[in-house]
Amino acid sequence: MIDFSLSEDLLEIQARARKFAQEEILPIAAEYDRKGTVPPGIVEKAKKAGLLNVTIPREYGGMGYGALQSAIIAEELGAACSGISITILVNGLALTPIQLFGNEEQKEKFLRPVAEGAKLxxxxxxxxxxxxxxxxxxxxxxxxxxxxxxxxxxxxxxxxxxxxxxxxxxxxxxxxxxxxxxxxxxxxxxxxxxxxxxxxxxxxxxxxxxxxxxxxxxxxxxxxxxxxxRGFPIALQTLDFGRSGVAALSVGVARAALELAIGYAKERQQFGAPIITNQGVSFMLADMGMKVEAARLLTWQAAWMADQGLKATAQSAMAKCFASDTAMQVTTDAVQIFGGVGYMRDHPVEKLMRDAKILQIYEGTNQIQRMVIARQLAKL
Ligand SMILES: Cc1cc2nc3c(=O)[nH]c(=O)nc-3n(C[C@H](O)[C@H](O)[C@H](O)COP(=O)(O)OP(=O)(O)OC[C@H]3O[C@@H](n4cnc5c(N)ncnc54)[C@H](O)[C@@H]3O)c2cc1C
CATH class of the missing domain: 2.40.110.10 (Butyryl-CoA Dehydrogenase, subunit A, domain 2)
Structure with a gap:
């Protein structure tokens, strides 16, 4: 059976993450983008909201969530500011090797104090x-x-x-x-x-x-x-674990750009009509919308497979690659739809476009993801 609706539990997590993102991240996103620093206290606030170290088990101070729950959080945080969000999200990734490969003594000594204390x-x-x-x-x-x-x-x-x-x-x-x-x-x-x-x-x-x-x-x-x-396999397994997180963050960035572009295209008048009435603009929005939906579905599929204990190497690489390419394309198109003002620092689409680029590079570039995907396909 396939069911595309979110469970009560996932809806609660989504609502909590969205509220935190809209109230605590979005209002300060532009300021800290200009400053180039991490907002003080944001990690502690995320911890309080149950949004930090989400995949670390509860017994060690995390939330004990799976990949799908984590992906839903990453999309919401990413839609507000992927820069602030990556500090929150990467903490869990950095602690993953201790969670997966540490002995009990190491988990007590390193994992618990850092996770419980909201340290980085x-x-x-x-x-x-x-x-x-x-x-x-x-x-x-x-x-x-x-x-x-x-x-x-x-x-x-x-x-x-x-x-x-x-x-x-x-x-x-x-x-x-x-x-x-x-x-x-x-x-x-x-x-x-x-x-x-x-x-x-x-x-x-x-x-x-x-x-x-x-x-x-x-x-x-x-x-x-x-x-x-065993360092290399540990690194690869940890990065495999985190890939649907980068995909979800990318979906959030793309979604934010799409929503802004739709709003602007409906409001901006040229030649006596909203620019969305031009097929050239509305078809761009249609393509952007399709890509965001497809990226989310791939991301949720990869996360779901990981939660089921299924081998998701190809799907998580596809999700990371497709979603981050989507974020780059959709943010670029959003700037185009905004025209000249989209290029200015005081409009958020400019920041979204700059933020999107790194999603194609870190945690394995998209060329490397394509290598992983091709190797997996060749095994079929
Ligand atoms: C903002 C930021 C945060 C980061 N955070 C972390 C972190 O927390 N921890 C950490 O360890 N690292 C981190 N990284 C590093 C990141 O993972 C690497 O930058 C990334 O893996 C690419 O490595 P590189 O920059 O050396 O590029 P290179 O490996 O030199 O690649 C250069 C170009 O060549 C392409 N290329 C390379 N090999 C091949 C190939 N075989 N086939 C086709 N194309 C190829 C690449 O895709 C890329 O386009 C971060 C990087 C940035 C910029």
Whole structure:
């Protein structure tokens, strides 16, 4: 049986997320986009509203939600401001390796205090020379007595200069390349860690993106998640987990642009009539509407499959790729429908278009998603 209606539980989550997004995020979105900083207190407010660390189990301070519940939240937050929302959403992603691969002691030591205390965590995989090719990271974590000593530079870490906990991917056995990579939890106040750059971005400016330099950073070997050499599979599994979240965030961005464009096209008069009466404009809106609906359906399907325990590698890559391409296309078309004013900073569609671009890049670029999809299709 297929049922496209949302359950009572999902409707409650959607209404709660929408209220929070419209009351706490939307009114400050433009201000923090200009400032290029994370609004103070927003993470604590999200925690209070039950919208932080949503996929972390309740026993460790999260909400214990599944992928579909999480996707519904991400769309609502994304429709208000994807920059502010990514700080809220990526926290759960950064904590996922501890949730999935940490032992009981590590969960008590790292997961619970961060999740319960509404503190920030950062996922530190990317390096300057290792982006799409994450298997070529060079940061090392060499065993020394009971410790690992970490050296290297991690870039583009979301919440990097604000996080209290860093989940770092580094080579514990450099001779084995990607097979020698491991995942290590590193408290951000450990001596030797330096914020070497805070990025000034095109979009999602109300999020923090930082480069972190590790100079002889010493952490106990007991901070290793899972087994040594399993870092790469841990990274891939974590990113797989988060893909429908980026898709849902993209649907939110696209939906916001579509709603603004419809409103403006009905109100803006040229040649003595609303511009929506021109087929050239109304067909653009029709295409935008179709894409938003299709992106949401793909996203919900991928999330639903993950919740059923079904293998959703292809569907989650399709959802991320299609929804973020949709966000880019629909925000660009929304600017077109607004005409000259759409290009100005004081109109929200300009921000939506800048915000949309990164959705095609992070958590695996859309070229990489297409590679994943093609490989899965070739297996059929
Ligand atoms: C705002 C922001 C936040 C981020 N947050 C995080 C974070 O929290 N943690 C983290 O670890 N990383 C994070 N990243 C890093 C992000 O995941 C990488 O930027 C992304 O994976 C792409 O890597 P790259 O930038 O090195 O691009 P590259 O890998 O150098 O790619 C450049 C171009 O080449 C294409 N390309 C590369 N290889 C292939 C191929 N085989 N076939 C076809 N095309 C290819 C890419 O699609 C892209 O278009 C963030 C990045 C940004 C900008």
């Amino acid at each position: 965590a950062a996922f530190c995989l990317t390096e300057r020379e290792a982006g799409s090719d994450a298997g070529s990271i060079k940061t090392t974590a060499l065993p020394d007595g009971d410790d690992y000593v970490i050296n290297g530079v991690k870039c583009f870490a979301t919440s990097g200069s604000m996080a209290e906990i860093l989940v770092v991917f580094a080579l514990t056995d450099p001779d084995r390349g990607a097979r020698g990579a491991s995942t290590i939890v590193v408290p951000a106040n450990t001596p030797g860690i330096r914020v070497s750059k805070v990025e000034d971005k095109m979009g999602q400016r109300a999020s923090n993106t930082a480069e972190l330099t590790f100079d002889d950073v010493r952490v106990p070997q007991s901070n290793l998640l899972g087994k040594p050499g």
